Amino acid sequence: MQKLGDSPIHADVLICILRALPTFEALFATIRVSKALYTAYNHHRNEVLNAVAFNHVGPALPLALQLARHNEHTPTEDYMMVLSSDESLNYWDFQVTIEDICHLVNHANVVAEWEDLYSFRKKDIRRKTSQLTVLQSWRFQKALYRLMLYSRLFPADKTAYAITKNGSVSVTTMLERECLLRKEFLSDCFNNELNQLREVTYFVMEIIKWVDNVDSSDMIASNKEFMDIALSVGPATILECFQNLGFEPLTETINRLCSDTTPEFFEDDTSRPLLSGYLLDFISSVIQARDADSSQHIPIPILDIGPSMQELYPRCSQCSSSSPFHLWGETTWDYLSLSSQVLGTYLFPSLTTFLKGELRNNPVEVKHVEALLVKTPFKEIYQDIHTKNLKLSQWHDRSDDYWICSRCLTNFMKDHLHLWVIMKRKEANDQIANDCWYGYNCRTQVHKLGHAQQLNHLCEPTR
Ligand SMILES: [Zn+2]
Ligand SMILES: [Zn+2]
Incomplete structure (x- = not known):
């Protein structure tokens, strides 16, 4: 029996294998495998280097x-x-x-x-x-x-x-x-x-x-x-x-x-x-x-995407609007909101402005809520609302291909932020005051500090 690499046909096959390798890393690992491969490489070094470079670089x-x-x-x-x-x-x-x-x-x-x-x-x-x-x-x-x-x-x-x-x-x-x-x-x-x-x-x-x-x-x-x-x-x-x-x-x-x-x-x-x-x-x-x-002349763009391709772009799952590259979803979350813990709230610089009704003008609540928001990345709040049973029924459930536009996300946060804050308080076993009848719409919470301190306004109005 002939040893590997002895005949010209063997050598041709070995060269073909080497030329097909996708990266230089693979090439240098492969030629260490056997003497026959190493010899084949050595005899056709230029040819092999060029082929692998093309495979690797394109x-x-x-x-x-x-x-x-x-x-x-x-x-x-x-x-x-x-x-x-x-x-x-x-x-x-x-x-x-x-x-x-x-x-x-x-x-x-x-x-x-x-x-x-x-x-x-x-x-x-x-x-x-x-x-x-x-x-x-x-x-x-x-x-x-x-x-x-x-x-x-x-x-x-x-x-x-x-x-x-x-x-x-x-x-x-x-x-x-x-x-x-x-x-x-x-x-x-x-x-x-x-x-x-x-x-x-x-x-x-x-x-x-x-x-x-x-x-x-x-x-x-x-x-x-x-x-x-x-x-x-x-x-x-x-x-x-x-x-x-x-x-x-x-x-x-x-x-x-x-x-x-x-x-x-x-x-x-x-x-x-x-x-x-x-x-x-x-x-x-x-x-x-x-x-x-x-x-x-009309230039050819890098992406020559036709209308058929555009139909495949995702749309907002709530309002169906299409601004494909500004939709929040599994893959875009970190890009749009940043993965960093500290900067996690960047795109919504002050989430307290998302509080419902008059709550955003209630000095007592704003202080409490801000302290809580600083500790919690935005993504976590959003996920809590979906997973901890806070989501209101008018908002769709998340599916596999769920996307939400910035405008809907803003409204979503407005609808739910106060519910999330109350849930956090309950989780921490904080004492929660009695609900004010006017809930988040109460105007007294804005200018009467005592009232704002004595009653809970993170709730639905009952009158
Ligand atoms: Zn939308
Ligand atoms: Zn009140």
Whole structure:
């Protein structure tokens, strides 16, 4: 009997197996399994590395390689020269090397996480992993890799982050050179690709706004160039901000890029000319500079979702309204209300305003209720109402595919919050005063402290 790997047919089969492996991790585990596999790999290393890289990264591999091979110590101008020179044909022969792998994998992970988020927010809120078709995914990934590369290359001079109140001459020369380079970089893209890059940029901006809300730092409101600065640190850092619910990773990155920045960096509103209009302005100007025919063509969006797909979007289970990406449900709860315990009530900054009737103006109750709400994430209150028999019959039961819009959720909370508070009090064995006849509608509770203290108003009016 022949030993495995001895005949050419064996070798072919082994190569086929190696080429089909989905990740580099799987490849390096597999070649350790037997000497035959290792030998086959060694003889066809280039071919196997390229195949696995394609399986792992996907059709955006050429761009992924450009990003992987960008060294942050190489000046932008030199790098762009390599990209555009004739010799680049050799340099970019797209042969994946061992040195590329670590970068390729790290970037591919970032891109995959962004794609999951994009799909969840733009295509299918029922699922948190990407539901993009192969073509949609390819468009998205190309755009994201380009954004990553752009934010590596620009601003070419990282001192652009520092706030200089003098030296305007050097800034002007820097600015002219920088504009040319940016346009040159973007000129390599077709109009469709530029429009898709713009779409992805808007999406990243949406996430930056989300972090700004969560962080409650109001960075966007306090610094008009904040959005541009944030875009310029690149999607990987923004993703970290999203995961950390705050802008610390962004601040750290800027400090690493340009050590001259001060702690008050974001409070200083002095213009940073190389950052303002960071990418979007340049996309527009490149499209406009092309001939009229091409700038008037109707761009193909990343998601070419037809009307049939839109019918599959969920609707509010209570009022049937359709605002698919602002519906609260199993998968969207944390995104819309935040998973954090402390910030859990963010979207409803003061839940006490949801108290029924005159209760929200009852100083005694508001104080008690606020103390209780601070300790309880909003999601828990909502779940208690459903699971602890508090729900009024006019509200539908939760089914598997239950969604609720913000307006209905607001009304739902108004209908139930006082019932929940009373239940909490009973659970804690608190003494509950006698009910006031006028219940939550009582007007005396607002201006007579004694009355508010003596009677319970968290109840239905009986007259
Ligand atoms: Zn609704
Ligand atoms: Zn009363």
